[in-house]
Amino acid sequence: MNLTFLPAHILAKRIRERHVSCQEVVTAYLERISQYNPRLNAIVTLDTEQVYQQGKKADETLAKGELMGPLHGVPITIKDSLETQGLKTTCSYEPLANYIPKKDATVVAKLKAAGAIILGKTNTPKLTVDFQTNSPLFGRTNNPWNLDYTPGGSTGGGAAAIAARLSPLEIGSDLGGSLRVPAHFCGICALKPTEHRVSTFGHIPELPGNPQTIKHLQNVGPLAHCIDDLLLCLSIIEGVDIQQSWVREFTEIIDPIKSLTSLRFAWIKGIGDIPSCSETNHALESLGLCLTDLGCHVENTSPSNLDCSQAWEIYQTILSYEFRDFSQQDKYPDYKMALEKRQIFIDKIEQFFDNFDVWLIPVVPIPAFPHCPSGSDIEIEGEKYPYLRAIGAYTILFNLTGHPVVVLPLQLSSQGLPIGVQLVGKRGADMTLLNIAKKLSEIIKIAF
Numbered sequence: 302m303n304l305t306f307l308p309a310h311i312l313a314k315r316i317r318e319r320h321v322s323c324q325e326v327v328t329a330y331l332e333r334i335s336q337y338n339p340r341l342n343a344i345v346t347l348d349t350e351q352v353y354q355q356g357k358k359a360d361e362t363l364a365k366g367e368l369m370g371p372l373h374g375v376p377i378t379i380k381d382s383l384e385t386q387g388l389k390t391t392c393s394y395e396p397l398a399n400y401i402p403k404k405d406a407t408v409v410a411k412l413k414a415a416g417a418i419i420l421g422k423t424n425t426p427k428l429t430v431d432f433q434t435n436s437p438l439f440g441r442t443n444n445p446w447n448l449d450y451t452p453g454g455s456t457g458g459g460a461a462a463i464a465a466r467l468s469p470l471e472i473g474s475d476l477g478g479s480l481r482v483p484a485h486f487c488g489i490c491a492l493k494p495t496e497h498r499v500s501t502f503g504h505i506p507e508l509p510g511n512p513q514t515i516k517h518l519q520n521v522g523p524l525a526h527c528i529d530d531l532l533l534c535l536s537i538i539e540g541v542d543i544q545q546s547w548v549r550e551f552t553e554i555i556d557p558i559k560s561l562t563s564l565r566f567a568w569i570k571g572i573g574d575i576p577s578c579s580e581t582n583h584a585l586e587s588l589g590l591c592l593t594d595l596g597c598h599v600e601n602t603s604p605s606n607l608d609c610s611q612a613w614e615i616y617q618t619i620l621s622y623e624f625r626d627f628s629q630q631d632k633y634p635d636y637k638m639a640l641e642k643r644q645i646f647i648d649k650i651e652q653f654f655d656n657f658d659v660w661l662i663p664v665v666p667i668p669a670f671p672h673c674p675s676g677s678d679i680e681i682e683g684e685k686y687p688y689l690r691a692i693g694a695y696t697i698l699f700n701l702t703g704h705p706v707v708v709l710p711l712q713l714s715s716q717g718l719p720i721g722v723q724l725v726g727k728r729g730a731d732m733t734l735l736n737i738a739k740k741l742s743e744i745i746k747i748a749f
Contacts, residue, residue, distance in 0.1 A: 304329040309375050309469040309530045313416075316363070316374040323363070323374030323418070327356035330376050330420060334467050340448060343461035344468075345381060345439040346389045346422035352376065355418045371533060373416030378468040380459050381422040382429050383521070384503040385409055388419060392505035393427045393436035406503025407545075408472055408521050408538045415537045420468055424458030428506040429474060431675050432482055432692040434458055441672060444486060446718055450669045453483035456524065460487040463524050470534060471524040474504055476620075477689075478664075478696030480522050481723060484708040485664035488719030490742075492522045492531045492735065495728050496703025498551050499535075500542035506624075515623045516547055517640075518616065518700045528739040531707070535731060551729045558736050561744065562596040567653070568661035569601065573609030575694035577666040578681050584711050584720045585663060591744065603660070604653040609698060612646055613690070615639045616701045647702045651728060659737055660725040663695050664708055668718035695723065705731040707738040711745060 304312065304326050315321045331349060338344050359374035379385055382392040384402035386409075391397045405413065413419070424434050424442045434442040434457025442457045444450040445465040452461040456473030460483030463471050473480050475493045484491035499521050507515055523534040542548040558564070568589045571577040577585075593599045618639035622632050653660070666681050679691035699706050707724040714720055724741070726734030 305333050305466040307469070308527045309372065309377070309525060310533050312469060313372055313375050317368065323359035324353070324356040326374065327352055327376055327418065330467065337465050338467060340443065341445060341461050341465055342440055342442045343423055343458045343465065344378060344421040345424045345436070345458065348388060352418060352420055359416065359418065369416030371415055371537065372412065374418060375416065375469065376418045376420040377412065377470040377472070378420050378423050378459060378462050379409060380456050380471065380473040381425050382474055382505045383409055383472060384505070385419055385422065388422065390422065390505070391438055392429060393425050393438050394505070395437060398438055400509065402509070407500035407542045409503065411538050412472065423462050423471060425455045429455035429476065429479060431455055432478070432689070433672065433675060435675070444669050446488065446669070449671050450718065451486065451672050453486040453669065455479040457483045459524050460484055460489060463487070463489045463526060469525065470530055472521065473524055474501070475520045475522060475700065476518055477693045477700055480524060481664050481696050481706060481708045482692060484524055485719065485721035486669035488710040488721070489524055489526055490528060490531055490710070491524045491708040492535060492731070493520050493699065493706045494522050494535065494539065494731050495551065495705045496520060497547050497549055498539050498731060500545050500548045502542055502544045513545065514625065517619055517623065520700070528735055528742055532732065532735050535735070551731070553729060553732050555732050555736065558740055561592065561740050564658040564737060565598045565656065566592055566659050566661060567600050567602050567657040569603040571663055571666060571695060572603060572607060572698065573694055575666055575686055575691055576681060577663045580668070580714045581663050581666060581720055585661065585722065588661065588711060588722060595744070604649050607649065612698050612701055615642050616697055619643065643701055647728070650702050650704060654727040659734070662723045662725060664721045664723050665692055666694055668714045668716070668720055699725060704728055705734050707734055709738055709742055709745060
């Protein structure tokens with residue numbers, strides 16, 4: 302039995318039932334990291350001795366009949382942009398090269414309280430600002446499906462680690478697609494939660510000691526191989542945070558999803574003026590046909606009059622203001638207007654979900670591409686498009702509106718690279734969306 306191929310929730314169950322020890326699990330992962338990480342450069346900070354000690358302590362605690370929580374003894378990885386007490390956190394930013402936090406980010410603290418063991422920190426581009434992962438401190442991370450290709454960014458190290466089975470669960474962040482793009486490029490699952498459902502306290506690029514200014518667009522969420530792990534992780538990390546007054550509890554009525562045929566699906570090849578490639582189109586069309594054949598209600602449609610160029614401008618205005626100190630009042634009127642315009646987009650998509658349960662949309666117009674300089678034009682079907690607009694064409698809208706999004710791997714391209722799909726749901730309906738994604742993933746495994 303290869304322990305590194307088991308999902309986090311199954312590992313947790315086997316540890317609880319004493320079928321395997323925490324030390325055995327930790328050893329299996331450390332050996333696999335030693336074998337494969339040198340070629341991937343996914344995990345950049347690893348305190349092996351401390352990990353072994355934590356595994357031993359977890360076993361001793363369990364032997365006393367004490368269970369720390371639902372992830373007791375399960376090793377996980379954390380994006381290097383989230384603060385970890387006593388473990389170096391750099392966000393690939395040169396002034397933080399030797400920064401060791403005195404406290405954990407809120408989500409890290411919650412995961413530790415649930416019994417998780419922090420295996421290591423995963424690579425990210427400088428201050429998380431890129432759709433590729435090339436760190437000035439640690440170098441480039443490679444895609445496990447093809448080392449010459451990017452795993453995406455900015456949670457590229459985490460996605461590569463999950464895809465290569467160096468970790469069963471990763472916590473990353475998403476300001477414009479930074480969870481979803483790497484999940485798509487690496488063929489794994491991801492959740493961008495509803496805005497303000499999960500705390501972002503302790504996340505850099507808000508530099509240590511500085512005021513918290515980023516209140517919108519940014520999210521923290523998990524990457525894993527299966528939906529059950531995302532469900533478990535969200536149940537642990539969600540909820541109020543006294544350090545961020547805007548983080549709140551979401552009361553969600555979750556009805557059991559007995560069959561996909563009771564659901565209403567909308568799907569679209571892409572939005573805005575950036576086209577998706579033919580293989581991506583075919584993957585989405587095939588999924589739509591598969592659902593139709595199952596007897597589901599399926600429509601090829603999207604919210605009417607959705608101006609993606611305007612959405613991009615509103616996103617940029619909010620982002621540029623919130624990355625500054627709020628004392629810069631000269632830009633406040635523009636910021637306030639952008640938030641009002643943002644609400645129009647939120648309302649429009651929420652109204653769309655009056656008629657649909659899930660909106661299926663590509664993650665990125667293309668599969669992963671070869672490593673290239675950041676900012677290089679991206680080629681889609683022989684045409685070149687601006688780097689950020691092309692890669693984030695279908696992800697940034699949902700950072701603006703705060704809707705929850707799940708990424709599922711769908712199929713492989715002709716070059717053997719993963720193609721994923723975004724499942725977008727109603728704001729606050731994260732658990733419902735994840736349960737739908739679980740049903741859909743079962744169909745995808747059979748049909749694709």
